[in-house]
Amino acid sequence: xxxxxxxxxxxxxxxxxxxxxxxxxxxxxxxxxxxxxxxxxxxxxxxxxxxxxxxxxxxxxxxxxxxxxxxxxxxxxxxxxxxxxxxxxxxxxxxxxxxx
Numbered sequence: 241x242x243x244x245x246x247x248x249x250x251x252x253x254x255x256x257x258x259x260x261x262x263x264x265x266x267x268x269x270x271x272x273x274x275x276x277x278x279x280x281x282x283x284x285x286x287x288x289x290x291x292x293x294x295x296x297x298x299x300x301x302x303x304x305x306x307x308x309x310x311x312x313x314x315x316x317x318x319x320x321x322x323x324x325x326x327x328x329x330x331x332x333x334x335x336x337x338x339x340x
Contacts, residue, residue, distance in 0.1 A: 278312075280307075281305065281314050282297070282303070282305065283299055283300070284298070284299060284305075285298055285299055285300055286298040286327070288329060288337055290306075290337070291335045293309065293310065294306050294307060294309070295307045295309070296317070296337065303316065304316070304317040305317060327339055327340055328340045
């Protein structure tokens with residue numbers, strides 16, 4: 241137990257003393273940016289940033305919505321499955337989202 245604590249302390253010390261890289265980029269397309277608060281049509285229980293740049297969300301029940309940040313539009317997605325509350329999600333290697 242003492243060896244584990246010592247190893248964790250050494251790792252923590254190495255992380256703290258190592259300088260962190262600082263980005264000098266200012267282009268919002270590269271580093272992002274903050275904006276004002278947006279009105280959202282529902283409480284997103286699950287949300288995923290898709291490779292298209294759009295955001296897929298599920299609210300309670302089986303209702304899915306896609307938000308397009310470029311246009312600001314929300315589009316309801318027909319969802320023939322059951323309630324996805326607390327389901328597992330992962331992106332597959334080809335970019336598709338697997339929901340179970």
